[in-house]
Amino acid sequence: MSMLIDALGTVHQACGADTGADIRVEPRIVSLVPSITELVCELGLSPYLVGRTGFCIHPNSVVQTIPKIGGTKDVNIEKIRKLVPTHLIVNIDENEKPTVEALAEFIPHVIVTHPLVPRDNLALYQLLGGIFGVEERAQELCAQFEAAYAAVDHAPVSPQHVIYCIWQDPWMTVSRDTYIAAMLALIGWQTWSPPNCILRYPGFQWASAMQHPIDRILLSTEPYRFTERHVDAQEKQLGLPVQLVDGEMLSWYGSRAIAGLHYLKRLSAQ
Incomplete structure (x- = not known):
């Protein structure tokens, strides 16, 4: 088995690997990342999921029975402590570092994620599959991803410059080093963000944005x-084409x- 390394370079062991082959220690997982909560369930690990955020809404029929422990940034640390988790799954963009550090004081295993481009999902499937002993299901997801990726790769490409809006009052967009921008780039849609801005999710003014060649505006549902x-x-x-897009999908x-x-x-066919 290859090494199980998360986004911070931490090497993880498979569950039970340090207790002997004849002893199976069942994990108790808290996920602070909505998309990864869904992945945990898709991997068949929902029986071990003991805590999730209020934004972890998929799959609805499964997560309804799992305790909420706050939001992605305002978690209830004491409530998590009482759940006695063995594993915590977080994301660099979505969760606050001080909160994660506080949780790491009593949760033995903290798995940090940070997918930046679509193909990073393959490593994510394999990481969680390896840690929690569901490698076969992880490989099935990898195969499904590869097939879907190949289909997009051969889709007609219509290069366009777009502004992807994630918020208003103030208006905010995404920089080109985000996962969203990398997804859109697969179909030749290049995201605009304020020049020389180092923020990954910067605010912007329409007067400034409209000075650049923009083909369409995308308004995300989240x-x-x-x-x-x-x-x-x-x-x-x-006076430009404006399109509502599914934020979860992107x-x-x-x-x-x-x-x-x-x-x-x-989308590429539109």
Whole structure:
């Protein structure tokens, strides 16, 4: 088996590997990442999931019975402590470092994730599959991902410059080093962000943005809940094509990324 290394370079052992082959220690998992909570369930590990955030909503029928421990950034540390977890799964973008450090004081295993491009999902499947002993299911997800990725790779490409909006009041977008931008780049859609900005999710002004060649505006359904009403308003104001896009399909890594690739292929035909 290859080494199980997370986004911070921490080497993890498979569950039970340090207790002897005849002793199986069942994990108790807390996930602070909505997309990874879904992946944990897709890997068949939902019986070991003892805590999740209020934003962990998929698969709905499964997570309803799993205790909520707050949000992705405002977790209830004492509630987590009482769950006695063995493993904590976090993400560099979504969770606050001080919170993770506080949890690491009493949770033995902290798994840090940080997918930046779509193909990072393959390593993510293998990492969790290896740690929790579900390698076969992880390989099935890898095969499904590869098939969906190949289909997008051969989709018609229409190069465009887009602004991907994740928030309003203030307006915010994504930089080109984000997972979302990498997803859109697969179909030749290049995301615009303010020049010389080092933030991954920068704010912007429309007056400045419109000085650059932009082909279409994308309003994401999350984290801000943009609707068709916002689409109509922005089209009237900007005079450019404005499109509502499924934020989960474009920003959620994990098992949702497989459906996301199929969604991308459909977008490329529009």
